[in-house]
Amino acid sequence: MTGFRGMRFVMDLIKRFTPKRESLTGNESISDKQLEESTTTTTLTVMKRHKWSLALGVSAIALTGVITFTGHQYVEAGMVNVYHVKLDGQEIGIVSDNKIIDEYKQRKPQEVQQKFPDVHVVLKTNEVTYEPERAYNLKSDDSAVLASLDELLVPQPVGIELKVDGKTIAIVKDQQTADRILEQVSAPFAPKAKETAKVAALSTGIGEDITTAPSELEKVEFVQKVDTNEVPIQPNDLAKPEDVVKKLKTGDVQPAKYTVVEGDCVSCIAKKLGITKQFIYDKNPGLQDDKLKIGNQLDVTVLKPTLSVKTTERVVQNQEIQYDTEYVKDDSLRVGVVQPISAGKNGLKKVTIQVTKVDGLMTEEKLVNEEIIDNPVMAKVKKGTKVIQGEGSGKFAWPVVSPSISSTFGMRWGKLHKGIDITGNKNIMTADNGKVTETGYKSDYGNYIIINHLNGYETLYGHLSKITTTEGTIVEKGDKIGIMGSTGDSTGVHLHFEIHKSGSLENPLKYLNR
Template identity: 85%
Template sequence: MTGFRGMRFVMDLVKRFTPKRESLTGNESLSDKQLEEVQPVDVQTSTTLTVIKRHKWSLAVGVGVIALTGVITFAGHEYVEAGMDEVYHVMLNNQEVGIVSDTKIIDEYKKNKPLDVQKNFPDVHVVLKTDGITYTSERAYNMKTDDSAVISSLDQLLIPQPVGVALKVDGKTVAIVKDQATADQILNQVSEPFTPKGKNSEKVAALSTGLGEDISTAPSELEKVEFVQKIDKEEVPIDPTELAKPEDVVKTLQTGNVAPAKYTVVEGDCVSCIAKKLGITKQFIYDNNPGIQDDKLKIGNQLDVTVLKPTLSVKTTEKIVKNQEIQYDTEYVKDDSMRLGVVQPISPGKNGLKKVTIQVTKVDGLMTEEQVVNEEIIDQPVTAKVKKGTKVIKGEGTGKFAWPVISPSISSTFGYRWGKLHKGIDITGNRNIMAADNGKVIETGYKSDYGNYIIINHLNGYETLYGHLSQITTKSGTIVEKGEKIGIMGSTGDSTGVHLHFEIHSSGSLENPLKYLNR
């Protein structure tokens, strides 16, 4: 179209300025006299001049037309160029919508229109899919554009779509909420109660060595928090009436919508009896019913035995650091002049100190696993020297304990757990159980809490207890030596897995075995 208009314009100019043939018969350009004055040099020159003289007007007209055509063509081109514009064809999903004069109009529309639409739907998240809007440029002569018509057409063609976020637990949709931010807020509310309060502190409070510590509630450093189940958040088209209230979703995730359960105490009931009857732990009954004192129950009392089954469980991995005393050793100097059993101190001993790092795993705030991951000696113990008689009593211990298990690993440390004292340490490893020191087996048998157990008196003020054995290979009254096999590891009694429960008593008082056992 542009080339046609330019050529037509040029032709009009040529026609307007080209002289008629009859007007070129005079002497306007070159006179006959001037041509006669040119003397021919030779025949060829003479012939050439004759031709020029004969066609002088045609040549003059041709040269003029060529020059004029060049001028007119240049002027026409400039005229067309002056009418050319850059325009933009706007398309939605490859279908043309219209033509606009500037790309900024479309760019601003794609940026601002979704925000304007969202303002009209404050209670639900809406999506306006503007990704399909594209444009191409074209240079055209006097092509018409209509910016407002294009914008109006886009407004009619683009339909806002309400969307929500489907919150899924292990692939099952639990609820549909407004948006990703709401879903994240719900998950934070579920995990927050189980997150240690001191999680942001760089230093972990070190526990002392007393019996009153409860490692399950001790200050700790949060290493990791995660959900046991797989969580997915997926954006989906919705009907706004499908949206769930965030507080209702939190409750569902935390409790599984389990109805409260009560148990009425009857004659002959005890805590362990009720726990066995309902398939729950004694500790669960204590935790849900803090009013129980010394295992005393009254007939007719109602106990809360509601077992919540959270839809979403929170798993935390925490680090606890505690200071633990190291029991000093005693070096005995034999004295033949002293009778058996008589001892005299030569120099006192001093307990050392070590820093024990324990990694604790909890699910929904309940400790499920603990592991000693590091021990650092702070103060070395000082060995005591004692003079004693040379007459040795058979079975008397050395006062220095060995690990009762080969390749030991501590699965639970000494201290309080949820308001109840864990009297020893739990050890896993090789299943053969050995005497920790020389001594005399004074008791073997079975108890509901210890299962199959052995007690050894080391005849020096110390006693050791070995619990949860699957088999006892010694008997009461037997004299055993340090490292001698006395049983096989098991999971009898009140046990949650195969392990050895190991206790140390000194003069009738409980001691932390880690005070005597070092890696």
């Protein structure tokens, strides 16, 4: 303050002795130059008269600068960096270092989880934030802040809610537990140790069961919609993983038994209970050839899994291609006499079948590709010129226009599927020239037709909704003989088609090519 007063004193002196622009004794004005000279003279005079006061003012100014600089240094030395800690936006205290909070947020959830090993615990440390500030002599209290966080952050037990088609099945510890449960449900139905390399080496015999044949897994999925989401819980809400697996697999269905009574047969029981004959055979492996004894108990437990597993597999099989025969007419031979000229040879093709299973049971099969490996060699024979009415050529045509195979020939769950199932145009045509030898109804075939081609071959057409021919009729290849249906032991509208040669079953795909 002394420096400022000294400066003000000097300025007052100069102002006091500086002449006005008007003369003191009159009204005469002085010029600017005269005023400037007068002011300069006055200033020098004042400085001479008041040397001590002027020196004192200058010293005061210098002293003020020193004090200001020293004060700034003192304040700067008292400045500190601190961090305002907030929980969900509300300040709870000040810490000296942000690392204290970072380490706490990393350490505390682990400590809490160790205290609750049987449940998954969430600690909302993400709601803890901090803001830096540089301030003078602002006090922090690290331990008080951490103590407040311990008190305010309440551990929340959470679990994973497992839902199937929107229905809550159970609550389990965490997502890893839920994933393991779902894996345990699906794992039994995924093909094991079935390498693609083995598939190409399959035999072509009729004993090969497509349901258990080596295959390449294309896809595993659940039939129902599965959802998992995190929910707050009480520890006693958690279900045991093994109980959840059992519930998903069986639907908590209790075992069911059926006692055989007089007059029962497998197909009768199946129809009565609304199940298939195949299901009864599968559940009762000791049952042979429809032989039932009164009083026997059959396992007819129909499991209704809460969660069903759908697999899509690709099976590759080698199948024979039947060779054709060229007939050379010979007038010297009697009617019906055939003499070989050159032998024929069957070819070989690789067929790829896509198999769909639900809970390990095949629900659909689809022929997706055929690849010729060896072409057949045509046989050549001499034949009498007289044509026998109804005699087949030995070369078969598809009995359905725009055919699509829904089930191939071979073993199914330990039993032989004797032909192929075909869908397409519903008009059924004879596959070759022949004579209708049998029509009627059987519990397994439904409405059926058998044609004798008078050359060692017979064909059978099953599950027809309507038969449009009669026994004894001579038919030619392509003649309409019936309409496709779903009669007998059938699932869905299709034609069941069989080929027999000299009384033995043949794979129709040996004679029919795309």
